[in-house]
Amino acid sequence: TGKMKSIEENFNSHFWTGNKYHSPGHKGETDDRANAMAVVAGLAKKEYYPDIQKVLKSEFHASPYMEKYVGEALYLMGKPQQAVERIKSRYMAQINSPITTLWEGWDLSQKSWTYNHAWSGGPLTLLCQYGAGIAPVSPGFSMFSVLPQMGPLEKINITVPVPGGEITAKLINKN
Secondary structure (H helix, E strand, O other), X not given: OHHHXXXXXXXXXXXXXXXXXXXXXXXXXOOHHHHHHHXXXXXXXXXXXXXXXXXXXXXXXXXXXXXXXXXXXHHHOOOHHHHHHHHHHHHHHHHHOOOOOOOOOOOOOOOOOOOOOHHHOHHHHHHHHHHOOEEEOOHHHOOEEEOOOOOOOOEEEEEEEEOOEEEXXXXXXXX
């Protein structure tokens, strides 16, 4: 606990600029990944969340792999609407593509990128864990929680295979 507190204090005093996380002396664009990871790692203070949410609305440097952590940060900050909007905007080309797998990059114009990468499936786990809210509380799902953050989603029908069976949920958003 003391080490984490020391890391938190030093991390924030070194990298928090007053409205975003940014390396001292760096003159380039603000990194959405670094700001998201500060939230996911538990280093960002809650009072920083509104500013971090602004960063995550305007900066788009994350690869499909790292985009999972941006979405997770938004869910952890209680912003499911923004998380779903960002997932839709970032993945729309892949959603609309006739290719049925997830791509390594955002487009296939880079000859070195390929179009079959499970690591790009972060939104699928986010929609299960946070959108539907199904998450393990103890190993092997022997205990689990159902705490949905549906945001703009109208309904969710989900089946999660777990050791010894399945967890099934049908959720309707009344908002």
